Amino acid sequence: MINEDPTRMPVLPVSAYTSQEWFDLEQKLIFSKVWAFAGFPEDLVNTGDHTTVQAGLNNILIIRGNDGTLRAFHNICRHRGARMLRPHGKSASAITCPYHDWTYDFEGNLKGIPNKREEFPDLDPACLSLHKASLAIWRGMVFVHPDPEAPPIEDWFGPVAPYLGPHQPDQMMEIPQAADETIIKANWKFVAENYIDAYHLPLLHSGTLGMYDHRNAETGFVGDHFAFYEPLASDYSENLEKNAPSPLIDFGNNHRVGAYVPLLFPGIGLSETEISWSIFHIVPLAPDRTLVQTRTKLPTASEAAFTKAERRSSSYWRNKVGPKYEGDPEMDPMASGDFMAEDIFACEQQQASLSSPYFSVGASADIGEKPVRDYQKIIERWMQQTT
Numbered sequence: 589m590i591n592e593d594p595t596r597m598p599v600l601p602v603s604a605y606t607s608q609e610w611f612d613l614e615q616k617l618i619f620s621k622v623w624a625f626a627g628f629p630e631d632l633v634n635t636g637d638h639t640t641v642q643a644g645l646n647n648i649l650i651i652r653g654n655d656g657t658l659r660a661f662h663n664i665c666r667h668r669g670a671r672m673l674r675p676h677g678k679s680a681s682a683i684t685c686p687y688h689d690w691t692y693d694f695e696g697n698l699k700g701i702p703n704k705r706e707e708f709p710d711l712d713p714a715c716l717s718l719h720k721a722s723l724a725i726w727r728g729m730v731f732v733h734p735d736p737e738a739p740p741i742e743d744w745f746g747p748v749a750p751y752l753g754p755h756q757p758d759q760m761m762e763i764p765q766a767a768d769e770t771i772i773k774a775n776w777k778f779v780a781e782n783y784i785d786a787y788h789l790p791l792l793h794s795g796t797l798g799m800y801d802h803r804n805a806e807t808g809f810v811g812d813h814f815a816f817y818e819p820l821a822s823d824y825s826e827n828l829e830k831n832a833p834s835p836l837i838d839f840g841n842n843h844r845v846g847a848y849v850p851l852l853f854p855g856i857g858l859s860e861t862e863i864s865w866s867i868f869h870i871v872p873l874a875p876d877r878t879l880v881q882t883r884t885k886l887p888t889a890s891e892a893a894f895t896k897a898e899r900r901s902s903s904y905w906r907n908k909v910g911p912k913y914e915g916d917p918e919m920d921p922m923a924s925g926d927f928m929a930e931d932i933f934a935c936e937q938q939q940a941s942l943s944s945p946y947f948s949v950g951a952s953a954d955i956g957e958k959p960v961r962d963y964q965k966i967i968e969r970w971m972q973q974t975t
């Protein structure tokens with residue numbers, strides 16, 4: 589598909605990837621209006637365990653109550669409006685704003701104004717509860733929505749659910765060493781577009797993702813969420829028990845083996861494979877800066893089972909994975925043999941060109957890059973909202 593307008597890429601204007609004004613509007617019109625990923629329930633095990641998450645313009649606190657329930661509130665003291673809780677904490681006894689020590693219980697009720705109650709003779713504490721936000725647990729993930737009256741999360745994610753993997757992440761074990769946070773020097777939409785770009789898979793990742801059959805990938809949007817499935821490559825699947833680098837997930841018979849790699853709108857990537865489940869959480873920081881948080885879960889299995897799988901599959905992988913180009917893997921992402929490093933490099937190289945007067949997107953692939961065009965149209969629609 590030839591691109592007729594050199595200032596578009598291909599649907600959105602170049603300024604969508606560079607301007608602070610666009611970025612701020614996205615925070616207001618997109619990220620403030622969707623369910624935001626906030627971690628796993630097991631992150632907050634005990635009463636008083638809490639975390640905070642930015643949902644567009646809103647900072648939301650999540651805390652586990654005395655009754656074991658997770659609740660979400662806007663992280664704003666009702667006294668002077670200060671942000672209260674710092675990002676993470678364990679077993680707090682109450683929610684306290686450090687500015688003037690106004691204190692709330694785990695259900696958001698104003699509990700106390702230490703020492704100075706006489707300063708507020710007319711104050712009715714019932715009117716100054718924390719503003720509630722919505723919280724839901726869906727497929728083993730915690731989500732929050734700034735609107736306390738948000739429609740059920742199933743309304744939002746339900747349509748794409750049949751296209752996701754058969755995985756049950758709440759029954760898998762997280763590998764803490766695999767958790768990672770990376771800052772990418774690119775607009776968050778480049779990271780999302782890279783995630784859904786089927787055209788680049790056998791090209792950029794010629795040395796790193798050969799275990800999947802990219803030619804038979806099935807892609808498409810369901811509502812605003814992107815669904816992606818591709819089968820295993822035949823040489824890998826022929827002897828999967830031997831070739832899998834770690835224990836296979838037991839799904840029973842009733843599913844298709846392969847990689848399910850959806851992008852939940854706007855920036856929650858999942859990678860659900862025959863051996864693992866990971867989340868790839870895209871967090872916009874600035875027009876040209878994006879944080880990506882990844883967390884990975886594996887099936888519960890003994891250490892011996894992992895060692896055995898690694899050992900018996902090593903001969904297969906020795907020839908299977910390698911760098912795209914020869915070079916120093918420490919210095920050159922293209923020599924790293926690491927598909928994530930390859931993707932980051934591609935996103936940053938795209939961002940780096942945007943300031944050039946010669947920049948343009950000249951063409952995009954009819955099938956392989958359709959998801960990118962569709963995604964940009966979805967972003968465009970959200971940005972056309974008037975409030």
Ligand SMILES: [Fe+2]
Binds near residue numbers: 783793927931
């Ligand atoms: Fe990629």
